[in-house]
Amino acid sequence: MTLATTGAVLGLLGGFGLVLIVAGVRGRRITLDERLAPALRHRDRTSVLLRVAEVRPGRFGSVERLVTPWVSDLATWFERLGSGRADVQRRLDRAGSADTVEQFRARQLVWSALGLAGGLATAVLLAATRGSSVVVLGALVLLAGASAFVACDLRLSSAASRREERMLSEFPTIAELLALAVTAGEGPVQALERVSTTARGELSSEFGAMLAEVRAGAPIVGALGAMADRTGLPALTRFAEGVAVALERGTPLAEVLRAQAQDVRESGRRALMEAGGKKEIAMLVPVVFLILPITVVFAVFPSLATLQIGL
Structure with missing residues (x-):
């Protein structure tokens, strides 16, 4: 191989390497969209009614x-x-x-x-x-x-x-927050939206699902009835009826919500007292069948031993 041929091959390889370096640098250049993507939240522009529900895999x-x-x-x-x-x-x-x-x-x-x-x-x-x-x-x-x-x-x-127990425990606080929002001048729907976005829990998620149905075109009264049927709790059924009556007839809602919250607290207190009474009855079983016989044995055994020694 002559010197000219060697120089030509080296020049070709050098030019090819330079082209690769330039292509790699241009490929690594970050665009404006890529710079802003981590700071922006991805939003699906598909309509909620046309969006395919994602099926979550279970434990297996x-x-x-x-x-x-x-x-x-x-x-x-x-x-x-x-x-x-x-x-x-x-x-x-x-x-x-x-x-x-x-x-x-x-x-x-x-x-x-x-x-x-x-x-x-x-x-x-x-x-x-x-x-x-x-x-x-x-x-x-x-x-x-x-x-x-x-x-x-x-x-x-x-x-x-x-x-359901968690929802019942959350209901008095949610009802009082709704009553406070209604007293401040907001409507029932706006108060429900405020509570569903600020509160965290099972009941607030149910309110969010109900408001999603309302935004999809369902009437508020029907959405409240569907929520009551879906949960099956008497307290939520009374709440849905109270809000529906307030929307249809314009009756004051704040006092109704406070009264419902107080009723749920009283029913929870009664349930706690009933559970305590049942626990007291259950505690009699080990007392009567375990502790009491052992106490009687400890009380009678020394006397029997003394009588046997005297005889």
Whole structure:
């Protein structure tokens, strides 16, 4: 290779490298949009009515997605064993869950499969160690699967009950905030919007969902009735009726809200007293059957020992 050829190759390589460096520098240049993107909040411009709801994966996300296509066929069989579709949907609404009935059935199926697997493992262990009968081991496996099925259903009911208790505990404060906003001159809808944006909790989220229905075109009275039906709490039903009457007839709302808050506090106090009374009765069981017999034994045993020594 001559000196001229070597120089030409080196010049070509040098020019190609220079082109790569310039392209890399231009590719790394940050535009104005990229500089402002971290400081701006992304906003979906799609209409809320046309937006596709996002399906959140459950605790067993991949397994639930695989099982969900067959859950619709098994729903009728599940409803024969447990609660119906309407009851499950109502409890999902009361629990504030975004899951569908099919997702809940898939979760029940996964729980039942895990219960059957645990029962089968226990049955194999008992058969290998103690040699139990096949009938007893089969009954154990079926009992484990049925227990897991019922436990999933009871878990949903427990979640709904806990959410209702939190909503009842939040209601007096929310009602007084609404009464204060109405007294300050705001309308019922504006007061609901203010409370739903400033407060945090289960009840404020329900108010937010109700106001979203109102913004979508539903009448305020119908949205309040739907919220009352969705929660199923008597206090919220009275609240919805009071707000509806105030909107239709123009009656004062502040005093009604304060009275409802006081009624909820009184009902909570009565429930607490009733729970305390039940606990007192439950405490009699260990006192009568455990502490009292031991006390009698300690009181009588020395006398019996003394009599035996004297005899």
